[in-house]
Amino acid sequence: MHKQYNFCIAIRNENDFSGNEVTGVPRTTISSLINFTFFKKLSVDYSHFYTSKIPLNDANTVWSESNLIGNIQFRFPVNFDKTRLNLYLQIQNLYNEDYVLGFDINAFGNRYYNPAAKRNFVLGMKVDF
Helix, strand or coil: CCCCCCECCCEECCEECCCCECCCCCCCEEEEEEEEEECCCEEEEEEEEEECCCECCCCCCCECCCEEEEEEEEEEEEEECCEEEEEEEEEECCCCCCCECCCCCCCHHHCCCCECCCCEEEEEEEEEC
């Protein structure tokens, strides 16, 4: 694993932020995807996304929490003559974590957070004919 350290050299309105970490950039992100296929039909995708804490302002006085988000998706094809149905079920935020999809850096009024949905489910079907 490669570690990256991001430091800025910046002066804004007489404030010197030199040596602080770059706002909005985590030190570590890790993504993984594991795919399984059972009985040559049922596909299962299991994914994880880890993000370390993130500085949310130039002064580095406000930081996000680190988080680990997991998702799982099941796909199953069903064939009829010349038509194929691809059924799927996805569970997002498998561990029901509190997290933010995107932060507002250097936010006015210190409103850095717009929370993402807790665990949710997506059921769908794709039809090919």
